[in-house]
Amino acid sequence: MSTRYVLGLGGTVDYEIAWTPDVLDRLVAEHAITPDELDVHVPIGSERDLLRTLLAFVRDGVGGERFVASSDIVAAFAGHFPVRVTLGGTCVRAAIAMDVLGLASTVHLVSIDDHVRRLLPASTSYLCSAESDSLDPHLIVQFPAGTTIRVGSDEVVAPHPNRIIYVNDPPNRELLLHPGLPDAMADADVVLVSGFNVIQDAETLEHRLADVRKGLQRLAPGALAYFEDAGYHVPALARRVRDELSGLVDVYAMNEDELQSWLGRTVDLLDADDVAAALVELASVVPAPTRVVHTKHWALAHGGDAERYRAPLLGGITMAGTRYVHGDGFTPDDYAATGTTTPQPEGVAFAAALESVLPSAVCVPAFALDTAAPTTIGLGDTFVGGFLAAAGRA
Known part of the structure; x- marks a missing residue:
């Protein structure tokens, strides 16, 4: 199946x-x-x-x-x-990336119009809470x-x-959820949660968290729940999301900007000792089973199940690297070619050093990619698609 x-x-x-x-x-x-x-x-x-x-x-x-x-x-x-x-949004860009590998998914949408209908991959089905079109x-x-x-x-x-x-974006700010979402989550093997960062009202956030909680609590044994953090329009609300989701998801993921925001300081991304200290500190701030951090130099997992995610980390890095070089419309052959590229030397050295000083971390270096016209849009979202694709195949 x-x-x-x-x-x-x-x-x-x-x-x-x-x-x-x-x-x-x-x-x-x-x-x-x-x-x-x-x-x-x-x-x-x-x-x-x-x-x-x-x-x-x-x-x-x-x-x-x-x-x-x-x-x-x-x-x-x-x-x-x-x-x-x-099309954007973490869930949609992840679905588009996964479609390249022949993987179908269901996305949850809060708005729709003819652009969405035209550009969403044919393999991707959707639940949409909107009652009418908007842009x-x-x-x-x-x-x-x-x-x-x-x-x-x-x-x-x-x-x-x-x-x-x-x-x-009022529809995303309200993030009204389709009543069928909990049932869809209960039938899923892999679930992605993202998008709370746009909400600006605490009461609205509480209602949406309650709805998502219902779905996460119904996940089948062995299903993977992945949360992707983001920059919050109301930073104080990030803590409420953390408090609710840390105990409900398997993976709490972020990029280096969110990492540094949680810690309130800058982190030298190529200093293994500094990153190790940051991860230990992050574990007390975001007490999820496993934390994933993805950057332009490397991606890592930290926590009790970190080794389980070595292949998904590589899948995420490969997918994001392919988009970085080829932009929209990359092919399975492009993805395969990226996977044969030499890793960044500084990333390789960092990954080895980090795993040495912090055995509870697994780190995969990014690829050494050179292009005159890099795509920096949607790399984090595409990383998520690559990660989830590999996790679903594990």
Whole structure:
């Protein structure tokens, strides 16, 4: 019998803009933005505010997700650039990645429109809680390393490639769940939970957690429950999700940004002693059976069942690496080719050192990948798809 995957909790329609420095130079000049105004934390109530945060992200070479006061701001800003419409959300991108390997899944959606119907893989079925069509696009901005934008008398230069997400999405903010979701979860072999980070109201969160709890408590023996953490629009709500889900899921996963957010400090991702100390600290903060952390250098599992996830970690790294090089539309042959690529030397050294100093951790190095046009959008979501695909086949 084939593995039954149920992936939740919400998908998105994404407007991916083409990075166009001359347009950005023009917008910076039109809005008279000065270097001292760049701030990733400023509330985004206008195109000007969005641009201030975008330039700050580029300056720092980091990614993130920010709430925007209106979807109109997203649409207006996207209107300055060439735009490609894609599907996003952790569950949907994971399903798309798994479809490449011939794996069917069921996704849970909270909104739908003709973009979703057109772009969702034919192998992917869905439950949708929406009673009518709606469109609240997410703005996805991907920038390359070394890109330069003139800001007043200064230049902003990106030290690393990355991506930023700008969003005002009422259906995902409400995250209304389909009444059939608990039954679907009860029949599943692998369940993905994600998407709580967009909720901004504590009472709404409590209702959604209660609904998901019903499904998780009905999982069959041996079924895998995986939670993917994210950047919360209301950071205080992350603790409530942790309190509820740490004891209900098998894997509590995150990237390096969420790791550092939980610890309240930066972590040197290539220093085995620093990461080992961070993992020990994280275990007390997020007491799930196994914690997974995925980065551009490596992916690891830490906890009592860590060794069980060595192959899924490699599956996740391979899938994310394939997307990094090939973007959307990669093939099974692309995936297979990525798996034969030489691992990053620094990642190999780190993985060996970490497993030596922290035997309760399993670490798999990322691949040494070189491309002139890397895709940084959706790598974490694609990692999840690769991880779950391999876990379901184990």
